[in-house]
Amino acid sequence: MREPDEHRLFRRTVAEFVANEITPHVAEWDEAEEFPRDLYRKAGELGLFGIGFAEEHGGLGTHDALLLAIVAEELAQCGAGGIPASLFSNYIGAPPIQAAGTPETQAEILPRMLSGDAVCALAITEPGGGSDVANLSTTAVADGDVYIVNGQKTFITSGMRADYVTTAVRTGDDGAAGLSLLVVPTDLPGFSTTPLQKMGWWASDTATLYFDDVAVPKRYLLGEEGQGFGLIMLNFNHERLFMIAGMVGGSRLLFDEALDWARERETFGRPLATRQVVRHKLVEMDRRINATRAWMAELIDRVDAGEAPVAQLAECKVQASRTLEFCAREASQILGGASYLRGNPVERLYREVRVNAIGGGSEEIMIDLAARQLGI
Ligand SMILES: Cc1cc2nc3c(=O)[nH]c(=O)nc-3n(C[C@H](O)[C@H](O)[C@H](O)COP(=O)(O)OP(=O)(O)OC[C@H]3O[C@@H](n4cnc5c(N)ncnc54)[C@H](O)[C@@H]3O)c2cc1C
Incomplete structure (x- = not known):
């Protein structure tokens, strides 16, 4: 794979970040089953969260799959896959916000995510199953200016520390056409979490999320109702x-x-x-x-x-x-x-x-x- 000069430079920057800030601590963080929150800010300062996000929010402007692959490949050199999985949960939680969030939602979340001050997670999987995405059962029922969300999600990476969870919810009938994506700020009443212990990825924060009558303002819907799938x-x-x-x-x-x-x-x-x-x-x-x-x-x-x-x-x-x-x-x-x-x-x-x-x-x-x- 021949890489343009700027990509090779970027690879070197990521490799140095991994070698200096992560690899020396991997064994300790794995045993502790967490890594310091400060690591998000360090990654944010280097612009590692910006790939595919608009410049107006602090991103790199374009999507560049090669840059994304470089981040993943170099992060893997730390020898603990749970750290990149959790540190970069932003890359699964935030792209739908960039693609379909209202300008207000984007302005609230993306700059904080890109700087490493806020963490995003993606919640699709439920205790009842993850593969059959079209049949998820967490509900979001419209009620005035809010959706009332009820249900559970499990195996969610960054589930304990996320500030925003991009959540698959059912706003309509059975099947794929009834699904929507809703960003849930985790400080809302009725939202709670429990951590999960795992075979591997110990340093990655993985959780079950509970939604008990969580009232989520409608402005956090991504796209239209029914566009979730x-x-x-x-x-x-x-x-x-x-x-x-x-x-x-x-x-x-x-x-x-x-x-x-x-x-x-x-x-x-x-x-x-x-x-x-x-x-x-x-x-x-x-x-x-x-x-x-x-x-x-x-x-x-x-x-x-x-x-x-x-x-x-x-x-x-x-x-x-x-x-x-x-x-x-x-x-x-x-x-x-x-x-x-x-x-x-x-x-x-x-x-x-x-x-x-x-x-x-x-x-x-x-x-x-x-x-x-x-x-x-
Ligand atoms: C550490 C960890 C982190 C995760 N992070 C996230 C996250 O951040 N967000 C999130 O939403 N999810 C997350 N997941 C969940 C993950 O995406 C699901 O575990 C996965 O999609 C499979 O779903 P399931 O575990 O419910 O298995 P099931 O869907 O119950 O499937 C069980 C087994 O049956 C097989 N199977 C299912 N249907 C069929 C079929 N029709 N034909 C043949 N075989 C079939 C599957 O391949 C699998 O082997 C995470 C999981 C782990 C372990």
């Missing part, structure tokens, strides 16, 4: 690209960790890297990473050219999660017992693999989506 699907394309780039970055980190270990670790009088079986494992990891990254690069080009390659993004997400899973297993095997110790990046990434095959559209749902798009 379309906005959610649009948002998924960018989320999937961000996830793909993060998985490519994580896979590369696993390769690097395994290669370093294989060169240094001696067994039976020789470094592991001299054994053909180990060399083949490393090359197989590299081969799969290169193939996934090349496909990602093609998709970045297409997205930046204004296309929406839905089927390819879905397929590539599956390719990336399977590559990450493969690399995590092989890296663990090469490190042996050391990969089983807490605090080791290989151990952490091994635990995090599953969420990538489930969140943002599970593998089965991605393959089914691709089949429908391809007319199969």
